[in-house]
Amino acid sequence: MNIALLASRGGIGRTTLAFKLGQLKTKETEVFLYEFDVAYPKLISFFSNWSGQTIKRRVSKVLYDKCKFHQKCFDVCQFGAIKKENDKPIRIISICRGCGVCLDICPEHAIDWEEIVSGEVGEAQIDNLTLYAARLALGQAWEGFLIKKLKESYPIKENKINILKAPLGLGASSLRAVKDANVFILVTNPSVTLEEEIKTFGEIVQGFGITGFVIIRDKDALKDIETLISNLGLYSTSIPWIPSLKNGFPQDIEVELEAFLNRILSNNGGF
Amino acid sequence: MRSIVITGAPQSGKTSIILGLLSRLDNSIFIDTKVDVPLLYKFFTGQETRNPFHIKAPVRNFMVCVGCQLCLKRCPFGAIYEEDLWIDPLECECCGLCVQQCAQKALQMVNMQIGEWIKLEKESKILLYGKLMPGATGEGLLVEELYNQATALSKDLAIIETHGVGEIAARMLSKASDVILVLDPFTNEEVIDRINNFCDTSKKYLLLNKKGMDIDKEKLLVQKAEANGFKLLSALPYQEDLKVLSEQAICNNEMFNKAVNSLVQKL
Numbered sequence: 108m109n110i111a112l113l114a115s116r117g118g119i120g121r122t123t124l125a126f127k128l129g130q131l132k133t134k135e136t137e138v139f140l141y142e143f144d145v146a147y148p149k150l151i152s153f154f155s156n157w158s159g160q161t162i163k164r165r166v167s168k169v170l171y172d173k174c175k176f177h178q179k180c181f182d183v184c185q186f187g188a189i190k191k192e193n194d195k196p197i198r199i200i201s202i203c204r205g206c207g208v209c210l211d212i213c214p215e216h217a218i219d220w221e222e223i224v225s226g227e228v229g230e231a232q233i234d235n236l237t238l239y240a241a242r243l244a245l246g247q248a249w250e251g252f253l254i255k256k257l258k259e260s261y262p263i264k265e266n267k268i269n270i271l272k273a274p275l276g277l278g279a280s281s282l283r284a285v286k287d288a289n290v291f292i293l294v295t296n297p298s299v300t301l302e303e304e305i306k307t308f309g310e311i312v313q314g315f316g317i318t319g320f321v322i323i324r325d326k327d328a329l330k331d332i333e334t335l336i337s338n339l340g341l342y343s344t345s346i347p348w349i350p351s352l353k354n355g356f357p358q359d360i361e362v363e364l365e366a367f368l369n370r371i372l373s374n375n376g377g378f
Numbered sequence: 379m380r381s382i383v384i385t386g387a388p389q390s391g392k393t394s395i396i397l398g399l400l401s402r403l404d405n406s407i408f409i410d411t412k413v414d415v416p417l418l419y420k421f422f423t424g425q426e427t428r429n430p431f432h433i434k435a436p437v438r439n440f441m442v443c444v445g446c447q448l449c450l451k452r453c454p455f456g457a458i459y460e461e462d463l464w465i466d467p468l469e470c471e472c473c474g475l476c477v478q479q480c481a482q483k484a485l486q487m488v489n490m491q492i493g494e495w496i497k498l499e500k501e502s503k504i505l506l507y508g509k510l511m512p513g514a515t516g517e518g519l520l521v522e523e524l525y526n527q528a529t530a531l532s533k534d535l536a537i538i539e540t541h542g543v544g545e546i547a548a549r550m551l552s553k554a555s556d557v558i559l560v561l562d563p564f565t566n567e568e569v570i571d572r573i574n575n576f577c578d579t580s581k582k583y584l585l586l587n588k589k590g591m592d593i594d595k596e597k598l599l600v601q602k603a604e605a606n607g608f609k610l611l612s613a614l615p616y617q618e619d620l621k622v623l624s625e626q627a628i629c630n631n632e633m634f635n636k637a638v639n640s641l642v643q644k645l
């Protein structure tokens with residue numbers, strides 16, 4: 108059973124919920140957490156023993172002694188990763204996907220490969236709970252490559268409970284990270300755009316043809332929007348917002364969260 | 379065009395500050411880079427123009443394709459399936475390498491709509507925002523389009539709100555003339571490093587919200603930001619009652635208004 112946690116906005120407690128959901132069943136079975144939000148992998152901070160292995164990738168590099176400013180590289184790069192500055196091509200290393208389209212188009216062969224550090228991939232463990240996580244190197248913004256490496260290093264386990272934390276946002280880069288999920292959970296809180304957010308999520312869930320849940324961090328807000336959620340074919344629950352974890356995860360909320368997890372696990376015929 | 383990027387930690391009050399600026403700055407463009415579920419338009423009324431946004435995506439002509447699988451071998455994203463050479467739209471980044479490499483010219487880049495960009499105009503103020511089709515590829519490019527449209531409108535100033543520390547932030551920060559980093563005492567220090575590494579040569583400022591909640595943490599964050607070249611612009615005091623208010627309600631708060639007025643003067 109692969110459960111994905113998604114969010115359109117940050118700071119709603121997705122990381123805490125991912126960790127807690129992971130912990131709940133560890134008395135009975137092994138559980139695996141996947142941190143795919145590689146730009147800001149906060150799950151790592153819940154484990155003291157995480158260590159990563161450096162992952163490199165290729166990006167393009169302009170050889171200025173050969174460049175004659177034909178400007179073909181600007182036009183061919185679909186990502187806007189080469190910008191023009193005084194008719195000079197400047198590569199933006201953070202967003203270059205390393206596809207290599209610019210290498211072949213340059214008549215002067217003035218673009219070559221350069222190897223850079225994409226980030227780190229590694230694992231950590233607390234008892235029966237294992238974390239697989241990756242962290243982008245500073246200055247890097249291309250998540251897709253590192254997420255792919257994370258999945259290659261630690262393939263998603265079959266017949267286990269896997270909690271997948273998606274990158275921030277509801278765009279393709281988040282969804283492709285968690286496309287192996289059986290269940291999508293949107294974590295959200297009251298906002299002027301709550302309705303739009305849930306509708307967008309509903310369309311995504313429908314596109315994937317899987318089960319979708321909405322967790323709202325406020326009981327009253329859920330009451331206002333419960334009908335919309337069920338009309339979209341989604342399930343919902345409210346898990347109260349926890350202002351501070353200084354005194355640990357509140358017992359009553361843990362009970363609610365476990366009931367919610369049991370509901371997910373039984374909805375899909377267990378795992 | 380001077381572009382000021384407002385960036386920082388989640389839930390630190392970026393949107394409230396933008397709304398504060400929205401009511402004060404004339405002859406300006408505001409860009410909402412949140413294209414999965416846009417937000418700022420909820421607080422701005424004006425004359426609306428909607429425009430479809432397309433990217434170029436590869437399409438295969440199976441009448442011409444000889445099945446040599448070169449595209450499959452060269453695809454940097456593993457987006458092409460071996461069995462039927464199907465291009466998975468979720469995995470495809472639309473880089474165009476397969477089209478470039480195909481000796482048979484069996485692949486072609488074709489316009490595909492992935493969303494729309496919307497202009498709201500009221501007197502000398504403009505809000506630009508985008509709406510990505512649910513789950514579509516190319517949000518970075520939609521955000522680039524918003525920026526390109528802003529430059530074409532030849533106003534003096536663009537205020538750009540970014541979320542997160544990923545691609546969108548990197549793209550906008552690479553164009554910024556000024557960066558305002560918004561933090562609060564709950565912010566993880568890592569946010570400062572991440573944002574700083576995307577800042578090019580822009581002027582960097584720090585705005586600390588909810589001052590007085592956790593003095594030790596604040597000190598640590600300010601020190602770290604200053605060491606990275608961020609200049610402390612102002613610190614908005616913490617008020618218990620502001621915590622639970624909506625963005626709009628915060629804008630009506632006297633203390634908040636004083637702080638934003640001082641921010642506008644410094645800009």
